[in-house]
Each structure stands twice: as C-alpha cells, then as structure tokens.
Amino acid sequence: MGEENKQIYFVCGGGHQGLAMAAHLALNGEKVTLWNRTPEHIDEIMRTGRIYCSGEVNGIAKIEKASDNIEEVVTSYILVTVPSTAYHDVAQVLAPYVNRNTVIVLNPGRTFGAIEFSEELKKNGVKEMPQIAETQTIVYTCRRSDKNCVTIFAMKRDVEIAALDRMYLNNILRKMPVCLQKYFVAQKSVAYTSFANVGMILHCAPVLMNIGWIENEKVDFKYYYDGISKSVAKYIEKMDAERINVAKELGYKIESVSEWLRRTYNVEGTDLYECIKNNIAYREIDAPPSLDSRYIYEDVPNGLVPIEYIGKQLNVETKYITNIIDLANGVYDADFRKTGRQFPVQTITQYF
Known part of the structure; x- marks a missing residue:
C-alpha cells in the first residue's frame, strides 16, 4: 500500500486515553487524526500537531490533524476513546459519516456500550450499520498531564475485544494498527466484554x-x-x-x-x-x-x-x-x- 493510500486512524476523544492512543499509534508510524468536542482541551495539539508522550511509550508524536470539527478529521476507521456517558452524543455526531464499511471500536464499551451505540445510530437515521466492536477495557494505564502531554504507565495484555456482529471481528482486527493488535484477544460475543467490565x-x-x-x-x-x-x-x-x-x-x-x-x-x-x-x-x-x-x-x-x-x-x-x-x-x-x-x-x- 502506497503512503498516500495508507489508512488514517481517527481517534475520537482528547482525554487521557485519546492522547495515549493517538501518540502510541503515531509513534509507531501510523497516520492519525484527533477530535475533541471541546477545542480548549486540545488547542495546543491543534496548533502544533504534536503530543508529548512518556513512560512505556516515549517520544514526540506528530499527528496529521487535530480539530473540534469532526468533518475535518473523520475517517473510515474510528477509535472511540471518550467516556461511555458521551456515546449518545458521539453517535449523533458520527451518524452522517458512517456506513457498512466504517469500523468503530469503542475503547472501552463498558457494560453494553456497543449495544447502546448501535441503538443510538439507528435513532439518528443510520441505515447501513457500521462494523462496531467494543473492548473490555482501555489498553493504556495512563494519565494526561497537560493539554498535549500524556504518560503511559503500562500497556495491558490480552484485552478482550468483541464485535456486535461477530462476522466482522476478523476484518476489524485485520485493519487495526499492527502495534495495537498484539494487545487484544478476540472474544466471540459482546456478552463477555460487557460483563467483564472491571x-x-x-x-x-x-x-x-x-x-x-x-x-x-x-x-x-x-x-x-x-x-x-x-x-x-x-x-x-x-x-x-x-x-x-x-x-x-x-x-x-x-x-x-x-x-x-x-x-x-x-x-x-x-x-x-x-x-x-x-x-x-x-x-x-x-x-x-x-x-x-x-x-x-x-x-x-x-x-x-x-x-x-x-x-x-x-x-x-x-x-x-x-x-x-x-x-x-x-x-x-x-x-x-x-x-x-x-x-x-x-x-x-x-x-x-
């Protein structure tokens, strides 16, 4: 795949987990965009395109673009890192941009998060449901220390992931960044990822x-x-x-x-x-x-x-x-x- 055709991963959310994921992927050579509803929380990243990461992952991550305008950064592979209480709002914002070829991974789903997200997309007029998966927990044990700084204390092993429609899980994992794939273990049902919400x-x-x-x-x-x-x-x-x-x-x-x-x-x-x-x-x-x-x-x-x-x-x-x-x-x-x-x-x- 040519560099110009390389998958761009859209990290949805600019909190602790969003910054950790965006930095981790970018420092492993992936193209990443970032969105947050409140621009003040990511204004330094919007201005510089950089996230300073320390701990288990170290370096200055350069991302493609950060914005509070979702239309400027949304892609076909969406990694949702916002708190699950925001799923209702995020599903509403994403609804115009998703179809059956879109991948949405909820990091994490919490209990029945993928079900809620799917139901909200339907309420907002989505006819072709995207490929939705949820994780048991977030991969990163991390904390954001400033608007553009994050520390990753640990990378969790064997984080369970399941797709709402299990036929899509292999495709979701295959298209996931290689640096992220190794931290997940496939589960056959979102029942496991939901009840396993620790x-x-x-x-x-x-x-x-x-x-x-x-x-x-x-x-x-x-x-x-x-x-x-x-x-x-x-x-x-x-x-x-x-x-x-x-x-x-x-x-x-x-x-x-x-x-x-x-x-x-x-x-x-x-x-x-x-x-x-x-x-x-x-x-x-x-x-x-x-x-x-x-x-x-x-x-x-x-x-x-x-x-x-x-x-x-x-x-x-x-x-x-x-x-x-x-x-x-x-x-x-x-x-x-x-x-x-x-x-x-x-x-x-x-x-x-």
Whole structure:
C-alpha cells in the first residue's frame, strides 16, 4: 500500500486515553487524526500537531490533524476513546459519516456500550450499520498531564475485544494498527466484554469510601495503593462476585477482577488486595482531584446500574452493588438508575 493510500486512524476523544492512543499509534508510524468536542482541551495539539508522550511509550508524536470539527478529521476507521456517558452524543455526531464499511471500536464499551451505540445510530437515521466492536477495557494505564502531554504507565495484555456482529471481528482486527493488535484477544460475543467490565468494580466503591480524603484539598493520595485498603478490597470482592453471578445466570463464565489483574498485569496475589499492592503500574495513579469524576459519573450508570437491572430480571441478588448505587445517588443528589443503561434481557441477548 502506497503512503498516500495508507489508512488514517481517527481517534475520537482528547482525554487521557485519546492522547495515549493517538501518540502510541503515531509513534509507531501510523497516520492519525484527533477530535475533541471541546477545542480548549486540545488547542495546543491543534496548533502544533504534536503530543508529548512518556513512560512505556516515549517520544514526540506528530499527528496529521487535530480539530473540534469532526468533518475535518473523520475517517473510515474510528477509535472511540471518550467516556461511555458521551456515546449518545458521539453517535449523533458520527451518524452522517458512517456506513457498512466504517469500523468503530469503542475503547472501552463498558457494560453494553456497543449495544447502546448501535441503538443510538439507528435513532439518528443510520441505515447501513457500521462494523462496531467494543473492548473490555482501555489498553493504556495512563494519565494526561497537560493539554498535549500524556504518560503511559503500562500497556495491558490480552484485552478482550468483541464485535456486535461477530462476522466482522476478523476484518476489524485485520485493519487495526499492527502495534495495537498484539494487545487484544478476540472474544466471540459482546456478552463477555460487557460483563467483564472491571472498571465499575475498581472505581465506584473506593471513591465513595474515600470521600473525605478526596474532598480534602490538603491531602493527595494514590488511588489504588492508598485508597483500596484491605476492608475496601473485601467489599469490592463481594460486588465482583455479584457481577460474576449475573453473567453466570445468562450462561457466561467471567473471570474475577483478581484473575484479570493476574492475567493482564502479570501480578501475583492470593486476593484482590494483594494483587493491587503487587501491581507496579498502579503505584503512581493519583486519586481523582474531586468528586466530579468519571469513576462515578460513568461507572455507576454504565456499569453497576445495568448489572443490577439484569440481576433483578434474573432474580440474582446484587445487594452490595445496590448499596453503592444508593450511596452514589445520595452523595451526588442524582438518580443514576434513571440515566443509566437499563436494557431488558431480551434486548441484550439478541446481540449475544
């Protein structure tokens, strides 16, 4: 393939994950464009076309173009890295530009993200559905430190990926950048990637159990190392068991968060607490600077809520998950069940 005909990869979203992915691909010789709804967040990249990357991937990445105007940067291979709470809006923006030859990879889908994205495209008039896939989690453990700077602390291994229509998965992976392909392992159904959403287990309860420290401007602490004590870890293991039981009732065997940590980060530990403490990649991850965090605004409505909702339909108890949803509603004066993903079992199983 000539350089002029080389695939250009469109990274949709300019947050932590978007900058990490755009920099990683560009530093591996891929052509990359970048879009973000809020231009102020990427104005330095728009001006210079450069992203400064450190950590597991080092260098100054040069991208083709960054813009807040999607028409200027959209291509036929779309890597969505925005929080899943933005899928409704992003699907609406992308709808005029997609067709059956378009690939959309949601990084990650969170729970039933590919289903939601597909349903939103249909509502916005898309007749030829694109080839949609979702990942279990994002490949990168990373943090953006400035508008055009990102640190990649680790690259996760064997991240599960599945296509909404499984017949397209081979094509989606074949056209994916070679530097990215090696981090994924194919799954036969989005049931696995959705129920294997570990973010909702690792994020929600620790934030709510560390409210005082997060709101204390005099205190900085490491989210995983300091925020997840033995007692917190034991509680989220109970939530994790409920997630696994809901999936099991539908016929899917899902690994625990501890098993996922051992597989993904190659760590050792007899329980969740030990696995987290032995994970070098987590040592420098700071706690959210405020309660205004995707760890709640994304992971409660698009993680815990759909698990609880499916559990109720299947008569599977989720009392520990329910406790955290109730606490989040009270602390944030919100109704995350109302805004969250509540799909009937018959709706999600038609995609499985």
